[in-house]
Amino acid sequence: MNTPQRSEETSGRDGPLGAVPLQWMALVVPLRGGARSTAQLLPVLDCKFVNVIKPYALKGGIYFAVQGAGQQPAPGCTNANDTGVTLDLCNLTGIELEDDFVSIGAGERWGKVYDKVIERGLGVTGSRSALGGIGGLALAGDLSFFCSREGFICDNVVDYEII
Incomplete structure:
Protein backbone atom coordinates (compact mmCIF):
# COMPACT_ATOMS: atom_id res chain seq x y z
CA MET A 1 0.00 0.00 0.00
CA ASN A 2 1.28 3.46 -0.81
CA THR A 3 1.05 6.09 1.86
CA PRO A 4 -1.17 8.93 0.61
CA GLN A 5 0.56 12.21 -0.10
CA ARG A 6 -0.92 15.55 0.91
CA SER A 7 -3.58 16.16 -1.69
CA GLU A 8 -7.34 16.16 -2.05
CA GLU A 9 -7.37 12.48 -1.07
CA THR A 10 -6.11 13.18 2.45
CA SER A 11 -7.66 14.97 5.39
CA GLY A 12 -4.86 17.49 5.69
CA ARG A 13 -4.34 16.43 9.33
CA ASP A 14 -0.68 15.67 9.71
CA GLY A 15 0.65 13.27 12.24
CA PRO A 16 4.01 11.57 12.64
CA LEU A 17 3.20 9.41 9.61
CA GLY A 18 1.98 12.17 7.33
CA ALA A 19 -1.51 12.98 6.18
CA VAL A 20 -4.44 10.84 7.30
CA PRO A 21 -6.28 9.07 4.42
CA LEU A 22 -9.81 10.40 3.92
CA GLN A 23 -11.32 6.92 3.78
CA TRP A 24 -10.23 6.49 7.40
CA MET A 25 -11.94 9.70 8.45
CA ALA A 26 -15.32 8.25 7.47
CA LEU A 27 -14.71 5.17 9.62
CA VAL A 28 -13.19 6.77 12.69
CA VAL A 29 -15.72 7.59 15.40
CA PRO A 30 -15.26 9.09 18.87
CA LEU A 31 -14.14 6.51 21.41
CA ARG A 32 -16.74 5.54 23.97
CA GLY A 33 -15.16 6.78 27.11
CA GLY A 34 -16.09 10.38 27.72
CA ALA A 35 -16.34 13.72 26.04
CA ARG A 36 -12.82 14.78 27.02
CA SER A 37 -11.06 11.97 25.20
CA THR A 38 -9.65 12.69 21.76
CA ALA A 39 -8.87 9.03 21.13
CA GLN A 40 -10.58 7.47 18.14
CA LEU A 41 -12.27 4.12 17.58
CA LEU A 42 -11.67 2.49 14.21
CA PRO A 43 -14.00 -0.44 13.41
CA VAL A 44 -12.09 -3.29 11.76
CA LEU A 45 -14.17 -4.59 8.86
CA ASP A 46 -12.20 -7.78 8.17
CA CYS A 47 -8.70 -9.25 8.52
CA LYS A 48 -7.57 -7.66 5.26
CA PHE A 49 -8.41 -4.24 6.69
CA VAL A 50 -5.83 -4.77 9.44
CA ASN A 51 -3.15 -5.41 6.82
CA VAL A 52 -3.99 -2.05 5.23
CA ILE A 53 -3.35 -0.13 8.44
CA LYS A 54 -0.45 -2.26 9.69
CA PRO A 55 2.24 -0.16 7.93
CA TYR A 56 1.03 2.92 9.81
CA ALA A 57 1.26 1.12 13.13
CA LEU A 58 4.71 -0.30 12.38
CA LYS A 59 6.17 3.11 11.54
CA GLY A 60 5.34 4.26 15.03
CA GLY A 61 4.31 7.66 16.23
CA ILE A 62 0.61 6.84 16.45
CA TYR A 63 -0.48 4.73 19.37
CA PHE A 64 -2.68 1.79 18.43
CA ALA A 65 -4.63 -0.43 20.78
CA VAL A 66 -6.98 -3.32 20.09
CA GLN A 67 -10.32 -4.11 21.69
CA GLY A 68 -12.54 -7.08 21.12
CA ALA A 69 -16.17 -7.45 22.13
CA GLY A 70 -15.48 -7.65 25.83
CA GLN A 71 -16.54 -5.76 28.85
CA GLN A 72 -13.41 -3.82 29.87
CA PRO A 73 -14.42 -0.13 29.77
CA ALA A 74 -11.54 1.22 31.88
CA PRO A 75 -9.48 3.81 29.97
CA GLY A 76 -6.02 2.52 29.16
CA CYS A 77 -6.92 -1.16 29.46
CA THR A 78 -8.14 -1.77 25.93
CA ASN A 79 -7.93 1.76 24.61
CA ALA A 80 -5.23 3.86 23.02
CA ASN A 81 -4.04 7.00 24.75
CA ASP A 82 -5.90 10.27 24.21
CA THR A 83 -4.38 10.83 20.77
CA GLY A 84 -4.28 7.23 19.61
CA VAL A 85 -6.48 4.90 17.61
CA THR A 86 -8.24 1.86 19.05
CA LEU A 87 -8.97 -0.90 16.55
CA ASP A 88 -12.40 -2.35 17.36
CA LEU A 89 -12.62 -6.04 16.42
CA CYS A 90 -16.38 -6.41 17.05
CA ASN A 91 -17.03 -7.04 13.33
CA LEU A 92 -14.70 -10.07 13.26
CA THR A 93 -17.37 -12.58 14.16
CA GLY A 94 -18.15 -16.18 13.36
Missing part, protein backbone atom coordinates in the same frame (compact mmCIF):
# COMPACT_ATOMS: atom_id res chain seq x y z
CA ILE A 95 -18.38 -19.48 15.18
CA GLU A 96 -17.50 -22.71 13.40
CA LEU A 97 -17.77 -26.10 15.08
CA GLU A 98 -15.32 -28.80 14.07
CA ASP A 99 -14.96 -32.33 15.44
CA ASP A 100 -12.35 -31.46 18.08
CA PHE A 101 -12.47 -27.68 18.39
CA VAL A 102 -14.41 -24.47 17.85
CA SER A 103 -13.16 -21.59 15.67
CA ILE A 104 -14.30 -18.28 17.13
CA GLY A 105 -13.96 -14.77 15.71
CA ALA A 106 -12.23 -12.18 17.90
CA GLY A 107 -15.37 -10.02 17.97
CA GLU A 108 -17.65 -12.68 19.46
CA ARG A 109 -18.92 -12.88 23.02
CA TRP A 110 -18.94 -16.12 24.98
CA GLY A 111 -22.74 -16.22 25.24
CA LYS A 112 -23.12 -16.78 21.49
CA VAL A 113 -20.43 -19.45 21.61
CA TYR A 114 -22.26 -21.27 24.40
CA ASP A 115 -25.54 -21.11 22.49
CA LYS A 116 -23.88 -22.68 19.44
CA VAL A 117 -22.04 -25.51 21.23
CA ILE A 118 -25.03 -26.38 23.44
CA GLU A 119 -27.10 -27.00 20.29
CA ARG A 120 -24.72 -29.92 19.60
CA GLY A 121 -24.58 -31.13 23.20
CA LEU A 122 -21.02 -29.87 23.66
CA GLY A 123 -19.20 -27.59 26.06
CA VAL A 124 -16.23 -25.26 25.85
CA THR A 125 -13.74 -23.84 28.34
CA GLY A 126 -14.74 -20.18 28.29
CA SER A 127 -15.80 -17.20 30.35
CA ARG A 128 -18.00 -17.42 33.40
CA SER A 129 -19.95 -14.51 31.92
CA ALA A 130 -21.91 -14.67 28.68
CA LEU A 131 -21.00 -11.00 28.11
CA GLY A 132 -17.25 -11.61 28.11
CA GLY A 133 -15.41 -11.18 24.83
CA ILE A 134 -13.31 -13.86 23.20
CA GLY A 135 -10.12 -11.93 22.53
CA GLY A 136 -9.19 -10.61 25.94
CA LEU A 137 -10.08 -13.71 27.91
CA ALA A 138 -8.38 -16.07 25.48
CA LEU A 139 -5.16 -14.02 25.63
CA ALA A 140 -5.14 -13.03 29.30
CA GLY A 141 -5.96 -16.44 30.71
CA ASP A 142 -9.04 -15.99 32.86
CA LEU A 143 -10.98 -18.69 34.62
CA SER A 144 -13.84 -20.85 33.43
CA PHE A 145 -16.14 -23.14 35.36
CA PHE A 146 -13.86 -25.99 34.22
CA CYS A 147 -10.54 -24.41 35.29
CA SER A 148 -9.76 -26.94 38.02
CA ARG A 149 -9.91 -29.68 35.38
CA GLU A 150 -9.02 -27.85 32.14
CA GLY A 151 -6.75 -24.99 33.26
CA PHE A 152 -7.07 -21.36 32.20
CA ILE A 153 -9.01 -20.40 29.08
CA CYS A 154 -5.72 -19.62 27.31
CA ASP A 155 -4.47 -23.16 28.06
CA ASN A 156 -7.22 -24.48 25.80
CA VAL A 157 -6.45 -22.34 22.75
CA VAL A 158 -5.18 -24.52 19.90
CA ASP A 159 -4.24 -21.72 17.50
CA TYR A 160 -4.49 -17.97 16.94
CA GLU A 161 -4.77 -16.32 13.53
CA ILE A 162 -2.10 -13.63 13.47
CA ILE A 163 -2.81 -10.78 11.06
Whole structure:
Protein backbone atom coordinates (compact mmCIF):
# COMPACT_ATOMS: atom_id res chain seq x y z
CA MET A 1 0.00 0.00 0.00
CA ASN A 2 1.28 3.46 -0.81
CA THR A 3 1.05 6.09 1.86
CA PRO A 4 -1.17 8.93 0.61
CA GLN A 5 0.56 12.21 -0.10
CA ARG A 6 -0.92 15.55 0.91
CA SER A 7 -3.58 16.16 -1.69
CA GLU A 8 -7.34 16.16 -2.05
CA GLU A 9 -7.37 12.48 -1.07
CA THR A 10 -6.11 13.18 2.45
CA SER A 11 -7.66 14.97 5.39
CA GLY A 12 -4.86 17.49 5.69
CA ARG A 13 -4.34 16.43 9.33
CA ASP A 14 -0.68 15.67 9.71
CA GLY A 15 0.65 13.27 12.24
CA PRO A 16 4.01 11.57 12.64
CA LEU A 17 3.20 9.41 9.61
CA GLY A 18 1.98 12.17 7.33
CA ALA A 19 -1.51 12.98 6.18
CA VAL A 20 -4.44 10.84 7.30
CA PRO A 21 -6.28 9.07 4.42
CA LEU A 22 -9.81 10.40 3.92
CA GLN A 23 -11.32 6.92 3.78
CA TRP A 24 -10.23 6.49 7.40
CA MET A 25 -11.94 9.70 8.45
CA ALA A 26 -15.32 8.25 7.47
CA LEU A 27 -14.71 5.17 9.62
CA VAL A 28 -13.19 6.77 12.69
CA VAL A 29 -15.72 7.59 15.40
CA PRO A 30 -15.26 9.09 18.87
CA LEU A 31 -14.14 6.51 21.41
CA ARG A 32 -16.74 5.54 23.97
CA GLY A 33 -15.16 6.78 27.11
CA GLY A 34 -16.09 10.38 27.72
CA ALA A 35 -16.34 13.72 26.04
CA ARG A 36 -12.82 14.78 27.02
CA SER A 37 -11.06 11.97 25.20
CA THR A 38 -9.65 12.69 21.76
CA ALA A 39 -8.87 9.03 21.13
CA GLN A 40 -10.58 7.47 18.14
CA LEU A 41 -12.27 4.12 17.58
CA LEU A 42 -11.67 2.49 14.21
CA PRO A 43 -14.00 -0.44 13.41
CA VAL A 44 -12.09 -3.29 11.76
CA LEU A 45 -14.17 -4.59 8.86
CA ASP A 46 -12.20 -7.78 8.17
CA CYS A 47 -8.70 -9.25 8.52
CA LYS A 48 -7.57 -7.66 5.26
CA PHE A 49 -8.41 -4.24 6.69
CA VAL A 50 -5.83 -4.77 9.44
CA ASN A 51 -3.15 -5.41 6.82
CA VAL A 52 -3.99 -2.05 5.23
CA ILE A 53 -3.35 -0.13 8.44
CA LYS A 54 -0.45 -2.26 9.69
CA PRO A 55 2.24 -0.16 7.93
CA TYR A 56 1.03 2.92 9.81
CA ALA A 57 1.26 1.12 13.13
CA LEU A 58 4.71 -0.30 12.38
CA LYS A 59 6.17 3.11 11.54
CA GLY A 60 5.34 4.26 15.03
CA GLY A 61 4.31 7.66 16.23
CA ILE A 62 0.61 6.84 16.45
CA TYR A 63 -0.48 4.73 19.37
CA PHE A 64 -2.68 1.79 18.43
CA ALA A 65 -4.63 -0.43 20.78
CA VAL A 66 -6.98 -3.32 20.09
CA GLN A 67 -10.32 -4.11 21.69
CA GLY A 68 -12.54 -7.08 21.12
CA ALA A 69 -16.17 -7.45 22.13
CA GLY A 70 -15.48 -7.65 25.83
CA GLN A 71 -16.54 -5.76 28.85
CA GLN A 72 -13.41 -3.82 29.87
CA PRO A 73 -14.42 -0.13 29.77
CA ALA A 74 -11.54 1.22 31.88
CA PRO A 75 -9.48 3.81 29.97
CA GLY A 76 -6.02 2.52 29.16
CA CYS A 77 -6.92 -1.16 29.46
CA THR A 78 -8.14 -1.77 25.93
CA ASN A 79 -7.93 1.76 24.61
CA ALA A 80 -5.23 3.86 23.02
CA ASN A 81 -4.04 7.00 24.75
CA ASP A 82 -5.90 10.27 24.21
CA THR A 83 -4.38 10.83 20.77
CA GLY A 84 -4.28 7.23 19.61
CA VAL A 85 -6.48 4.90 17.61
CA THR A 86 -8.24 1.86 19.05
CA LEU A 87 -8.97 -0.90 16.55
CA ASP A 88 -12.40 -2.35 17.36
CA LEU A 89 -12.62 -6.04 16.42
CA CYS A 90 -16.38 -6.41 17.05
CA ASN A 91 -17.03 -7.04 13.33
CA LEU A 92 -14.70 -10.07 13.26
CA THR A 93 -17.37 -12.58 14.16
CA GLY A 94 -18.15 -16.18 13.36
CA ILE A 95 -18.38 -19.48 15.18
CA GLU A 96 -17.50 -22.71 13.40
CA LEU A 97 -17.77 -26.10 15.08
CA GLU A 98 -15.32 -28.80 14.07
CA ASP A 99 -14.96 -32.33 15.44
CA ASP A 100 -12.35 -31.46 18.08
CA PHE A 101 -12.47 -27.68 18.39
CA VAL A 102 -14.41 -24.47 17.85
CA SER A 103 -13.16 -21.59 15.67
CA ILE A 104 -14.30 -18.28 17.13
CA GLY A 105 -13.96 -14.77 15.71
CA ALA A 106 -12.23 -12.18 17.90
CA GLY A 107 -15.37 -10.02 17.97
CA GLU A 108 -17.65 -12.68 19.46
CA ARG A 109 -18.92 -12.88 23.02
CA TRP A 110 -18.94 -16.12 24.98
CA GLY A 111 -22.74 -16.22 25.24
CA LYS A 112 -23.12 -16.78 21.49
CA VAL A 113 -20.43 -19.45 21.61
CA TYR A 114 -22.26 -21.27 24.40
CA ASP A 115 -25.54 -21.11 22.49
CA LYS A 116 -23.88 -22.68 19.44
CA VAL A 117 -22.04 -25.51 21.23
CA ILE A 118 -25.03 -26.38 23.44
CA GLU A 119 -27.10 -27.00 20.29
CA ARG A 120 -24.72 -29.92 19.60
CA GLY A 121 -24.58 -31.13 23.20
CA LEU A 122 -21.02 -29.87 23.66
CA GLY A 123 -19.20 -27.59 26.06
CA VAL A 124 -16.23 -25.26 25.85
CA THR A 125 -13.74 -23.84 28.34
CA GLY A 126 -14.74 -20.18 28.29
CA SER A 127 -15.80 -17.20 30.35
CA ARG A 128 -18.00 -17.42 33.40
CA SER A 129 -19.95 -14.51 31.92
CA ALA A 130 -21.91 -14.67 28.68
CA LEU A 131 -21.00 -11.00 28.11
CA GLY A 132 -17.25 -11.61 28.11
CA GLY A 133 -15.41 -11.18 24.83
CA ILE A 134 -13.31 -13.86 23.20
CA GLY A 135 -10.12 -11.93 22.53
CA GLY A 136 -9.19 -10.61 25.94
CA LEU A 137 -10.08 -13.71 27.91
CA ALA A 138 -8.38 -16.07 25.48
CA LEU A 139 -5.16 -14.02 25.63
CA ALA A 140 -5.14 -13.03 29.30
CA GLY A 141 -5.96 -16.44 30.71
CA ASP A 142 -9.04 -15.99 32.86
CA LEU A 143 -10.98 -18.69 34.62
CA SER A 144 -13.84 -20.85 33.43
CA PHE A 145 -16.14 -23.14 35.36
CA PHE A 146 -13.86 -25.99 34.22
CA CYS A 147 -10.54 -24.41 35.29
CA SER A 148 -9.76 -26.94 38.02
CA ARG A 149 -9.91 -29.68 35.38
CA GLU A 150 -9.02 -27.85 32.14
CA GLY A 151 -6.75 -24.99 33.26
CA PHE A 152 -7.07 -21.36 32.20
CA ILE A 153 -9.01 -20.40 29.08
CA CYS A 154 -5.72 -19.62 27.31
CA ASP A 155 -4.47 -23.16 28.06
CA ASN A 156 -7.22 -24.48 25.80
CA VAL A 157 -6.45 -22.34 22.75
CA VAL A 158 -5.18 -24.52 19.90
CA ASP A 159 -4.24 -21.72 17.50
CA TYR A 160 -4.49 -17.97 16.94
CA GLU A 161 -4.77 -16.32 13.53
CA ILE A 162 -2.10 -13.63 13.47
CA ILE A 163 -2.81 -10.78 11.06
